[in-house]
Amino acid sequence: MKILVTGAAGFICGYLIQELLDNGHEVVGLDNFSKYGRSEKSYDKHPGYHFAEGDAKDVDLLKRAARWLRSLCRGSGHDRRNFLFS
Numbered sequence: 001m002k003i004l005v006t007g008a009a010g011f012i013c014g015y016l017i018q019e020l021l022d023n024g025h026e027v028v029g030l031d032n033f034s035k036y037g038r039s040e041k042s043y044d045k046h047p048g049y050h051f052a053e054g055d056a057k058d059v060d061l062l063k064r065a066a067r068w069l070r071s072l073c074r075g076s077g078h079d080r081r082n083f084l085f086s
Contacts, residue, residue, distance in 0.1 A: 001025050001071055003027050003028070004030060004069045004071070005017055005020070007030075009039060017049065021043055028051070029051045031054075
């Protein structure tokens with residue numbers, strides 16, 4: 001399954017991404033590094049992992065990503081608005 005994980009540079013999502021990869025999923029991590037800054041992750045070179053720098057509040061970016069993904073795990077960008085993908 002192709003999954004987009006927002007807040008990919010964060011502590012919790014780091015564990016989530018590794019678990020998803022270990023279970024055969026293809027993952028795109030999205031983060032703008034506003035909280036933790038850049039850091040190397042053990043899965044950065046995993047063939048099933050791709051990273052995109054960007055803001056999870058960017059609706060246009062998420063709409064473009066929706067064409068590719070099968071699922072979304074929101075680890076960031078929580079501002080009590082729901083986004084609709086068309």
